[in-house]
Amino acid sequence: MRVQPIEEHSTAAWANIEREEGIAKVPIPSPDFVKLARDWVNHNQK
Incomplete structure (x- = not known):
């Protein structure tokens, strides 16, 4: 079971x-x- 959320909406x-x-x-x-x-997007691009 996942404890942490996948996305952090407070920083969106x-x-x-x-x-x-x-x-x-x-x-x-x-x-x-x-x-x-x-x-953030530029830094986290895959």
Whole structure:
């Protein structure tokens, strides 16, 4: 049985919503968190 979660959602870009856009209220993360997410992806590519 797995004890640790596979993904860490608290560090995801969508978890740090700066504002919502339009009628659909699309979540827009802050530029700082977008950069952190991009750096994480670039570092963890397989």
